[in-house]
Amino acid sequence: MSETLVRLEGVSKRFGSAPLAVAEVTTTIVGGGITALAGPDGAGKTTLLRLMLGLLKSDAGKLTVCDLDPISHAHRLREVVAYMPQRFGLYEDLTVFENLRLYADLRGVAEQQRAETFERLLTLTGLAAFQSRLAGALSGGMKQKLGLACALVRAPRLLLLDEPSVGVDPISRRDLWRLIRVLAGEGIGIVWSTAYLDEAERCERVLLMNDGKLMYEGVPSELTKRMAGRTFHVRNAGEQRRAVLAVAAKRTGVIDAVIQGSNVRIVMAEGAATPSPEEFSKDSGVDIVAVSPRFEDAFINLLGSKSPAVSRLARASDNFRTTEPVIVAKDLTRRYGSFTAADRISFSIGKGEIFGLLGPNGAGKSTTFKMLCGLLRPTSGEARVAGLDVVAQTSAARNRLGYMAQKFSLYGDLSARQNLDFFAGVYGLTGAQRHDAVKRVTEAFGLGRYLDTNAGTIPAGYKQRLALACAIMHEPPVLFLDEPTSGVDPLTRREFWAHINALVAGGVTVMVTTHFLDEAEYCDRIALVYRGRVIATGSPDDLKSSVRTQALPDPTLEDAFIALVEADDRTVAA
C-alpha cells in the first residue's frame, strides 16, 4: 500500500536571479493516501509539482518519480502520473463526453477499455447526466470534476493536483474532497497542493512549504500537537471583540490573535503564562477557555511569529457622519434573459460594520456585489452607498467607495509609486493633497523600499498592501473587498485584517465577498446568497448556532454554510 512514489534529495530550482523557488527539498511521498503540499502562494508548490512531472529541470539534487527520472524517462512517466493544473485545459466548446474522448485519444487509451473507463469516471464525478453538455456551460465545481475525470482517463499510480479547491465554494469543495478520498482508497498516491491549511490538516501527510523551503513533513496532527495548551478563546467579547484583539496584539506572550465570531482566538508563545480575562476586558462576561489547537496555529508558530500584526494605519479623520445605513440593497434584481441571477435582494449595513456576502459559485453573490459597487446595472431595485444612489449618481458614489479585488489588479509595469499616483489622481486628489495621501499610505503600509519597483515584481505580501493602499488612499467611508486574502500566507492575512479592523474602528464600513470561511469569521454579519436570494443573515455565531444539532454540537461556519444551503434545497424541492 505505502510504496514510495516520489523521492527528492536536495532538490533546488531557481528562476533567473530570483531567490530559490525550491530550496534543497529532501522528502518522500508514499502511495495510498493524500499528501498535502501546503503553503501560501509563491511558496514553491507549483514549481515542485512541475519538477516531479519533468516539466522543469531541477538545478541541483536527485529526483525520482515512480522510480523514473522525470526528464530522461518523461514518456514512461506520463503513463503512470496524472496531473491536474490549476486551470485545467478543458475545451469549452466540446461536450463533457467529447472532452473525455479527446483526452483518451491524447493519452492513448485503448478502444476496448474506453466504455468502461468513461462510465466509471462519469459515475464517480456525477457527470453522467451531463455528458452532452458543453464544458463551457458547466459550473465551476463541475468543470473541476470534469478536469479531474480527464486527468484520470488513464489510471495513474500518482495523481498530482495543483490547488484544486481555489475559487471553489464549500459545497463543491466537499464533493471534490469525497471524490479524491475514493481515489485514494483505490490505492492511487495523491498529492493535493493547497493554500488552505484546514485542508492540509485533513490529509494523511503534509509537506508544509514556505519561501521554497520545506518547513515540516509528516502527519499534520503531530505538528498541531506541539501547540497543545497554548490556544485559548476569549469568550463573549461580542461588541468589544476588536478592542480585545487590539489588547491581545500588544500583550507579550501572545503570538497570534484572530476574531472568530464573538470570540477572539489567541495563541500563546511556548512557556508563556495563561492570561486572565481581566487583562482583556473589564466586562465580567468575558471569559477565557482553552481550545484545541489547529494546524494553522502550528504554521504561524513555525513561521516564527512573535506577536500578532498591528496596523500602523492612523485613525482616519472620520468625515462621514451618519446614523443612516451606509450600504443599502433594496429589492435588487438582475435578470439575464429568463435567468434571474439576483432576485429581490435586500439588506442594509450600518456604519462601521463588516458585512460578508457568502454563497456557492453562481448563486448570485458576485452579481449582488457588482451591483452594489456600480460594476453592474440592476434590472430593478435600488443600491445605495454612503447615501448616494449607485445608478443615478455613479461617479459621486464611486468616489466614496474603495475596491480591492482578489486578483492583483494594479498595473504591473508601473512602479508602486506610479500606481499610487495614478489612483490618487483618478480619485481627484491633486498637488499637496495627493502628495500627502501617497506619503501617508506609504508610511502606514511600509511600502518605502518598493516605491520605485515595478508593482508586478514586488513580493506577494507587499502587493497585497499596495492594493489596499491604492483602494483607501482617498479615505472612502465604504470599502468593497472581493476575496481579498485568497492564497496569501496566514501572517499576511492577519496583517491585512489588522488594517481592516483599524479602518473599521475609524468608522469605515466594509463589505466582503469570500469563499474562504476563515475570512468570513471576521465579519460582524453575513448574508448567505443562494439561487439568487438571501437565504440567511446573521452574525457568524448566529449562523453556526442555527444549525447546531446533537450530532453536530460545535458546527463550523463551513458546516453552517452547507447545512443552510441543503435546507434550502429541501424547501425548494418540497
Place this chain on the structure above:
Amino acid sequence: MFVRIWPLFVKELLANWRDKANRYVLLFAPIIQLLIFSFAATQEVKNVPLAVLDEDRTVLTRELISRFEGSPQFSQVIRLNGVTEIASVIDARIAPAVLHIGSDFSRRLSAGQPAQIQLLLDGRRSNAAQIIHGYASEIVDRLNGELVQLGRLKGPPSVVVARTWFNPNSDTLWSTVPGLFAVLITVVGMMVSGLSVARERELGSFQQLLVSPLTSTEILIGKALSALAIAMTQGIIVMLIAMYGLGIPMEGSMMLLVAAMIVFLMSVIGIGLFISSLSDTQQQAIIGVFMFLAPAILLSGYATPVANMPDWLQTVTLANPIRHFVVISKGVFLKDLPIDVIASHLWPLALIAGVTLSAAAWLFRHKIA
C-alpha cells in the same frame, strides 16, 4: 473632469513605455517598416530582361537598342529573329516586354512621317508592365530629343510618351513613402488603442478602473488622447525621416499635414477603441484590428489606385479613413494640394471620427454596465 483624465493619460503613456517589448515595438517597428517597405518593396522594376525584334536594322535602331542595353532597368536584351518568336517569349515569361521595331521605322522617320515603335507588354504583370512602359517611353523620348538637337529629326517624334507627373525623376520612392506614411500611423494608432482596453480586461485592472469615479466617457477620452499622443509622436518621427532621411519633398504645409493627421488618427483610434471594447482578450483585439486593417489598406489607394476599382467599390472606399488620408498625405508631400481639395477630404475624416468615437463610447457604456 480634466483633473481625472490627466492621471489616466499619464498612466496610459507610462504603461506603454514601461512595457519593454511594447516600447521597442512602438519605437522601432514603424521606422524599420518605413525603411524596408520604401527600399525593398518599392514598385520600382529593375533588372528585367527585354526582348527586341529589330526588323529595320539600321544605325539608328542599333543606337536605340544600345540605350536599352545600357539602362540599369533592363538586365539583358534578347534579340528575336521573327514575329513568330514574340508570343513564345511572352508566354514563357522569358521577358515581360518585347520591343518591336518595324522595317520602315528609319525610312518613315527620315521622310518626316510619324514612326512608331511597338511595345508588347505582359498583361499578367500589369504593374511591372506599366512601369516598363514608362521606362521605354523615356528612353525613346530622350533619343527623340537628341535627334531634334542634332537636326536629324524633321517630322514628329517617334513614340507618344505618357509623362509621369509630379515625379519627374521617376523616383518610385516618392510615390511610395507618402502612402506608406499613412499606413504606418494607422497601424500604430490602431494597435495602441485596440489593445488598451483589452489589455486591462485581461490583466484584471479594468474593474479597478471601473469602480473609480472615472466615467466611461472619461476613460474613453483618456485612452483616445494617449493613443493619439503616441501615434502623433511616431507619425512625426516617420515624417521627419521621410523628409530628411529619404529626401521626400514637403511641397505643401507641414502644419496642415500635422493637423490632418490629428483628425485622421481620431477616426482610426475610434475604430481601435470600438474593437477593444468588444474584445475580452488582447488576442481577440489583435484579430479584430487586422480584420479591419487588411481590407482598409487594400481599399485605401495606397498600393492600387482607387480609380482602378469597380464603381460600387469606389463608393465603399469613401467610408475608409485611410483612403482620404492617403490623398492628403500624397498631396501635401508632393504637390502642395490646394486647401479646398484637402478640405474635401478632411470633412469626411472628421465625420468618420465623430461616428467611430461615438460608437466606441456607446459600446463602452453598454458593454460594461
